[in-house]
Amino acid sequence: MYGVVLIAIIAVMGGAIAYIGDKLGTKVGKKKLSIFGLRPKHTSIIVTIVTGILISAITLGFMTAVSWDVRTALFGMEELKAELVSLNNEVDSKSNELERSRAALETKTTEYVAISAKVKDTAERLAQIMVELDEVAAERDKAADALSLLQSDYSLAQRDLAKYQGDIKNLQAIKKELDSRIAGLNTKMNELNTAKTALQSDVDRLNDLTVSLKKGLQSVREGTVVFRTGEVLSTSVVAGGKSLEATTSSLGEAVYKTNAQILDKLGVSDKKLEVLWIARSEFDQAAALIAETNQPVIVRISTVGNTVYGEPVIGRLELFPNHLVYNKGAVVYSEVADASGNAQQAEETVMVFLQKVNAAAVNQGILPDPIQGTVGSMSGSQLFEIVNRVKRYSGKVELTAAAKTDTYTAGPLQIEIRIKSAL
Incomplete structure (x- = not known):
């Protein structure tokens, strides 16, 4: 709209100036005026030319005064061109940057897709870990319940520990009861034959020990009692809770040391002589009871009856719990x-x-x-x-x-x- 108004103004001004110049030229021609001694015709031509020049000059001057674009076109074209080139270069640079940004965006998009997949996989693994954590927590709760139950059982065991002394003292009665049960197994032929064989072996061993002891004693006082009934021959402590083999070995060592003490007391020089006799069944039963007990056990070896010189010492095993x-x-x-x-x-x-x-x-x-x-x-x-x-x-x-x-x-x-x- 601004350009249309400007063209209309220039047209009106050009027409007015042309009209004035035509009138001025006509007037000069009619009056036959002469400038610089020229002929009136030439003077009219010069006036017309000058008028045309004035029209152009005034038009440009008016346009320059009125329009910034005209001033820019007349006086700032080179600068405008340079700025246009700079802007084009900048546009190219921005375009390149845009392309790089697009490439980077595509790269980031790819990375984002990969990260999204990794996040999804991590989320799935996290969900699986949470499930496993719940299972572990459940197992921990079960373990805690089991521990609580174990502690309760331990407390009961501690309270029952005071009763063990009386229980161990009753072992002799239990042993007698077991012996009676063994005696009542006459109907079981296999066990009876085994017991008979073991008993015969013990009798033979006892006879051999009697003969060997009589030969090994250097000084014998017939009828003299060397050990009274119930006399304690030795007292030792055997650890409980071990394997049956280890317990049997420890108990056998206690019996061996007691045998050596008896030989020293009797003054027998042959230290390999066996003068202490304990029933094999009683020994095995004692070893089994000690192996099943989770605490130290006192093993006291005492005599069954009076023992005189020349006779083997018939001993028995008494078990008691050992505590502070x-x-x-x-x-x-x-x-x-x-x-x-x-x-x-x-x-x-x-x-x-x-x-x-x-x-x-x-x-x-x-x-x-x-x-x-x-x-x-x-x-x-x-x-x-x-x-x-x-x-x-x-x-x-x-x-x-x-x-x-x-x-x-x-x-x-x-x-x-x-x-x-x-x-």
């Missing part, structure tokens, strides 16, 4: 007694106190000697010293027996007696 009864320094028994400074009364007081200490230790679980009923021993010098210490007091005196060392069921109990005034 007293820690070092623990008080075994304490009481307050009267002390008058009299030696005889002091001795009686100490002896009665020691008997009470022995009874307290037996009640607590320490195995006493089956013949003497004691759980320990004290030298005469120690007893004399304690009596003298009690004799120094008069009035009420407090006697306290404490364990010198950690003491187990097998014993023996070693005590330290503390004496102080009870006032």
